[in-house]
Amino acid sequence: MLHTSRHIHINGIVQGVGFRPFIYNLALSHRLTGWVRNSASGVDIEVSGTEDDLNTFLAAISQSAPPLAIIDSIDTQEIDLCEFDGFNIIHSKDQPTDFIPVSPDIAICKDCQTELFDPQDRRYRYPFINCTNCGPRFSITQDIPYDRPKTTMSGFPMCPDCRSEYENPLDRRFHAQPVACPACGPQVWFETAKGERQDERGAAIQKARQLLADGKFLAIKGLGGFHLACDATNQAAVAKLRLRKRRPAKPFALMAYDLETIRSYIHLTPAAESLLTSPQAPILLMPAKADSDIAQAVAPGNNKLGLMLPYTPLHLLIMEPAPGFPKALVMTSGNLAEEPVIHQNQVARDKLSKIADGFLMHDRPIHRRIDDSVYTMVNDQPYPIRRARGFAPNPIRLSQSMPQVLAAGPQMKNTFCLVRDKYAFISHYIGEMENWETYQDYRQAITDYERLFRIQPNAIGYDLHPDYAATLYAKERALQENLNQVSIQHHYAHLVACMVEHGINLEEQIAGLIFDGTGYGSDATIWGGEVLVGNGRDFVRVNYLKPVPLPGGDLAINKPARMALSTLWAYQLPWDEDLAPVKALSPMEREILITQMEKAINAPLTSSMGRLFDSVSALMGVCMEISYEAQAAIELEALVDKDELGYYPWRLDGHQIDMKDALAAIMDDLSMDVSQAVISARFHNTIAHLSLEIAKSIRATYGIHKIALSGGVWQNQYLLNKTRSLLERETFQPLIHQLTPPNDECISLGQAIITANRFLQDKE
Ligand SMILES: [Zn+2]
Ligand SMILES: [Zn+2]
Numbered sequence: 142m143l144h145t146s147r148h149i150h151i152n153g154i155v156q157g158v159g160f161r162p163f164i165y166n167l168a169l170s171h172r173l174t175g176w177v178r179n180s181a182s183g184v185d186i187e188v189s190g191t192e193d194d195l196n197t198f199l200a201a202i203s204q205s206a207p208p209l210a211i212i213d214s215i216d217t218q219e220i221d222l223c224e225f226d227g228f229n230i231i232h233s234k235d236q237p238t239d240f241i242p243v244s245p246d247i248a249i250c251k252d253c254q255t256e257l258f259d260p261q262d263r264r265y266r267y268p269f270i271n272c273t274n275c276g277p278r279f280s281i282t283q284d285i286p287y288d289r290p291k292t293t294m295s296g297f298p299m300c301p302d303c304r305s306e307y308e309n310p311l312d313r314r315f316h317a318q319p320v321a322c323p324a325c326g327p328q329v330w331f332e333t334a335k336g337e338r339q340d341e342r343g344a345a346i347q348k349a350r351q352l353l354a355d356g357k358f359l360a361i362k363g364l365g366g367f368h369l370a371c372d373a374t375n376q377a378a379v380a381k382l383r384l385r386k387r388r389p390a391k392p393f394a395l396m397a398y399d400l401e402t403i404r405s406y407i408h409l410t411p412a413a414e415s416l417l418t419s420p421q422a423p424i425l426l427m428p429a430k431a432d433s434d435i436a437q438a439v440a441p442g443n444n445k446l447g448l449m450l451p452y453t454p455l456h457l458l459i460m461e462p463a464p465g466f467p468k469a470l471v472m473t474s475g476n477l478a479e480e481p482v483i484h485q486n487q488v489a490r491d492k493l494s495k496i497a498d499g500f501l502m503h504d505r506p507i508h509r510r511i512d513d514s515v516y517t518m519v520n521d522q523p524y525p526i527r528r529a530r531g532f533a534p535n536p537i538r539l540s541q542s543m544p545q546v547l548a549a550g551p552q553m554k555n556t557f558c559l560v561r562d563k564y565a566f567i568s569h570y571i572g573e574m575e576n577w578e579t580y581q582d583y584r585q586a587i588t589d590y591e592r593l594f595r596i597q598p599n600a601i602g603y604d605l606h607p608d609y610a611a612t613l614y615a616k617e618r619a620l621q622e623n624l625n626q627v628s629i630q631h632h633y634a635h636l637v638a639c640m641v642e643h644g645i646n647l648e649e650q651i652a653g654l655i656f657d658g659t660g661y662g663s664d665a666t667i668w669g670g671e672v673l674v675g676n677g678r679d680f681v682r683v684n685y686l687k688p689v690p691l692p693g694g695d696l697a698i699n700k701p702a703r704m705a706l707s708t709l710w711a712y713q714l715p716w717d718e719d720l721a722p723v724k725a726l727s728p729m730e731r732e733i734l735i736t737q738m739e740k741a742i743n744a745p746l747t748s749s750m751g752r753l754f755d756s757v758s759a760l761m762g763v764c765m766e767i768s769y770e771a772q773a774a775i776e777l778e779a780l781v782d783k784d785e786l787g788y789y790p791w792r793l794d795g796h797q798i799d800m801k802d803a804l805a806a807i808m809d810d811l812s813m814d815v816s817q818a819v820i821s822a823r824f825h826n827t828i829a830h831l832s833l834e835i836a837k838s839i840r841a842t843y844g845i846h847k848i849a850l851s852g853g854v855w856q857n858q859y860l861l862n863k864t865r866s867l868l869e870r871e872t873f874q875p876l877i878h879q880l881t882p883p884n885d886e887c888i889s890l891g892q893a894i895i896t897a898n899r900f901l902q903d904k905e
């Protein structure tokens with residue numbers, strides 16, 4: 142048979158996912174000779190064999206690729222016939238301008254779980270067991286190409302046993318960079334809050350478990366940072382954790398040992414279960430079941446619980462069921478207030494020793510802190526709330542090639558985004574930029590991503606708000622590096638982010654119902670209840686909620702009672718003495734409020750939908766003061782009577798959406814003692830119907846059917862589901878976020894695409 146040779150180049154997520162061993166075995170089974178190697182832009186293969194064998198080999202690459210691989214393209218080239226000596230995996234080749242995507246961190250696989258609990262296995266109960274199909278990746282990667290010396294495993298030389306597995310192409314650990322065992326790898330130990338190292342290895346885990354069973358608090362070093370843990374079924378412990386962490390009400394995430402336990406706590410569908418058990422293993426936020434033994438203090442005022450499975454071997458060992466051991470643990474990020482999650486041992490000692498009674502430490506350094514991802518389900522599809530571990534740094538694929546740009550992102554829930562070729566690398570969740578440590582982290586992460594993905598931006602996009610930390614960073618950098626700059630309105634960025642996720646051509650005009658908390662408007666007022674029509678070039682503001690004052694600025698955001706009175710004042714609706722927000726504020730505070738609004742002192746105007754939800758929540762007596770973002774709206778949603786179909790009237794006054802009639806009707810309902818559940822449902826239904834009516838008028842004017850639903854308010858699942866089904870019934874195509882969260886985490890994606898698109902056009 143005549144032999145020929147081919148060069149094959151594969152692009153995509155093909156490193157750190159067992160791709161080379163897969164190719165090795167595939168080549169052998171097709172009687173091919175040649176080699177495979179990682180390059181900085183993917184995987185290169187050269188093979189010789191018969192035409193038939195080469196063709197079936199090629200087809201099999203995409204058909205049976207390893208589960209974690211994502212192949213973007215396979216390019217094949219006929220080359221001169223080569224004589225190879227067998228098939229080999231050869232050394233990586235690095236070219237400074239090439240790049241390849243890096244794999245996210247992956248939850249422990251079934252094979253490793255089996256070995257973990259097999260007394261005959263040499264890694265029996267070893268908390269850092271991993272293989273090519275699972276384990277740490279992005280959090281330990283310092284540079285590319287992804288090889289052990291460029292990870293935080295470089296300080297752990299392999300023992301002969303691990304090395305032989307690592308070098309054996311037929312082994313599951315062939316070229317698994319974090320491969321380790323009890324003889325050569327990282328170890329855990331237990332430390333007291335005073336920093337006294339007491340127990341090692343298995344004994345440390347036992348000590349940690351005892352602490353948890355006793356209702357105490359444990360700081361656990363995990364994959365992307367520290368967690369603070371306690372018994373989630375112990376009301377006193379959870380309440381005490383709230384005091385120590387100074388976190389009065391924001392829900393805590395939970396971890397339970399297996400799916401069966403999680404099923405006993407929240408309502409799950411098969412699709413939800415497959416998300417929970419996926420290699421990404423996010424926290425899943427779902428409606429809580431009644432009568433569970435989870436402490437009420439875990440999620441006060443909330444009808445949902447967020448649960449995840451143990452995603453590392455260490456977590457499995459900590460959570461192992463035993464009589465007297467809690468069935469679920471609170472697993473909240475180990476940090477103070479809005480600071481980033483702690484990921485270094487010494488910082489954890491310094492900052493968490495006042496909260497934790499003990500530490501379960503380990504010596505595998507975390508190069509990059511990464512929070513747990515949070516998802517929920519909408520229409521039985523995964524819906525992101527926070528995108529981090531397991532998902533980042535997987536890029537969003539673009540429908541066309543774009544120039545290299547950086548987008549700086551928003552102030553709250555910050556992410557940044559880098560674009561190159563057909564990829565948008567949206568960063569993992571960075572956090573609240575007003576925090577100095579978060580800001581330092583942000584700068585470091587941008588440098589990291591630019592190096593890892595070999596991106597040198599020639600333009601930079603940022604938010605219109607002149608004082609945002611990210612905006613200041615962007616402007617400073619643009620000046621220093623002589624970059625093109627584009628300033629972008631916040632809600633327009635929301636619209637474009639949603640467009641890009643759905644692969645819509647950037648020339649096509651779509652509409653967006655951008656319902657949000659806060660964003661700087663083109664007219665220097667605060668926007669947030671915006672109806673926009675736009676494409677990748679530009680937008681118009683078609684409608685918006687009638688602006689109301691924010692008396693005292695942030696104070697009005699933190700005290701929905703103030704917001705309720707300001708909304709009534711703006712709509713010229715009198716304050717009844719019996720109203721909950723009137724009673725919640727002292728006569729003095731109300732006096733100041735009126736002065737602020739009448740004289741327009743520190744009372745900027747806002748068209749925010751988030752503030753309208755706050756106002757209604759306070760008006761109904763649900764929430765007067767918040768201790769975490771969106772608390773008033775979350776508690777309002779939790780009350781909804783799903784059988785109630787009624788809704789309130791509203792009007793369009795030119796471009797303004799006038800809610801006076803709805804607010805008056807709510808006050809009527811309150812005076813007639815209509816239940817909170819019914820009023821809450823009617824209010825939610827009002828926003829859904831209003832959305833439909835506005836969509837219809839846009840269709841009449843612009844002929845547009847595609848309606849993007851973006852902005853933090855769309856984290857409200859009742860509202861989202863109601864609006865979606867109303868729109869679909871009238872043959873609209875609602876665009877719902879699926880790759881990035883609807884909140885401000887998606888802003889950088891929109892900014893990046895708008896910037897890249899403008900720069901693309903400037904070049905034409
Ligand atoms: Zn594994
Ligand atoms: Zn070893």
Ligand SMILES: [Zn+2]
Nearest residue numbers: 657852853885
């Ligand atoms: Zn926003």
